[in-house]
Amino acid sequence: MCIAAFIWQAHPLYPLLLLQNRDEYHNRPTESVAWWDGGEILGGRDAVAGGTWLACSRTGRVALLTNVLELHPFPEAKSRGELPVLFLESTKSPKEFAEGLVKDAHQYNGFNLVLADISSKSMVYLSNRPKGEPVVIQEVSPGLHVLSNANLDSPWHKVQRLELNFKDLLDKYGESEIPVKEVLEKTNEGQDTPLGCYGTRSTAALTIRADGEVSFYEIYLEKDVWKESIVNYRIQKLN
Numbered sequence: 001m002c003i004a005a006f007i008w009q010a011h012p013l014y015p016l017l018l019l020q021n022r023d024e025y026h027n028r029p030t031e032s033v034a035w036w037d038g039g040e041i042l043g044g045r046d047a048v049a050g051g052t053w054l055a056c057s058r059t060g061r062v063a064l065l066t067n068v069l070e071l072h073p074f075p076e077a078k079s080r081g082e083l084p085v086l087f088l089e090s091t092k093s094p095k096e097f098a099e100g101l102v103k104d105a106h107q108y109n110g111f112n113l114v115l116a117d118i119s120s121k122s123m124v125y126l127s128n129r130p131k132g133e134p135v136v137i138q139e140v141s142p143g144l145h146v147l148s149n150a151n152l153d154s155p156w157h158k159v160q161r162l163e164l165n166f167k168d169l170l171d172k173y174g175e176s177e178i179p180v181k182e183v184l185e186k187t188n189e190g191q192d193t194p195l196g197c198y199g200t201r202s203t204a205a206l207t208i209r210a211d212g213e214v215s216f217y218e219i220y221l222e223k224d225v226w227k228e229s230i231v232n233y234r235i236q237k238l239n
Helices: 081-091 094-109 155-175 182-187
Strands: 003-008 016-025 030-035 040-047 053-057 061-067 110-116 122-127 136-139 143-147 198-208 214-224 225-234
Touching: 003 061, 003 110, 003 155, 016 053, 016 061, 016 155, 016 182, 030 198, 030 214, 030 225, 040 081, 040 214, 053 081, 053 198, 061 081, 081 094, 081 110, 094 110, 094 122, 094 136, 143 155, 182 198, 182 214
Parallel strands: none
Antiparallel strands: 003 016, 003 143, 016 198, 030 040, 040 053, 053 061, 061 110, 110 122, 122 136, 198 214, 214 225
């Protein structure tokens, strides 16, 4: 299960603080968090299809993707991992991009997509499921939210557990700075998962401060060994 929790526009130091756990087949080639060619997009990368599940840009745009669990996915569907990339490369607002995607949403298997622009303080959630129903587009309100392989804020047990862990950390630190490494240690849902053909490949924390300072910290599995990396930068032209 891919799962994420984030606090949006509800903390004095962090317009966005996001935790994400990614499950994937262990034999699927994956690149850890790094700047992509061109130096404008930062994130992990699926080395097979070329897309991503969580990434951000130098201009303060963020995209988070999870897949919707389905018994019979469409084998000829377009890669869902391209959606975050298309948004990060675009200059459209989150809402404009989401509305423009509606006509093509049926070409993808089920997905949840969160799009944010830090400068404009705008965040949108988009999903093309349930199948056969209109595409869901909603503005994300300030506060704590959770996302897994179902709709935003669905009350799955694992999601609720992550949400409680996150709330405990927020209560502990209040309006103070939150140490990223401890956040991951306390909320990590996967490093104790036995190795097999499928399981947790990475856990990440993305923090964006009010002054535009971005920190992208990742713990990732490489050849059965857990490694870590961190990339810091400052958003360009933050309003």
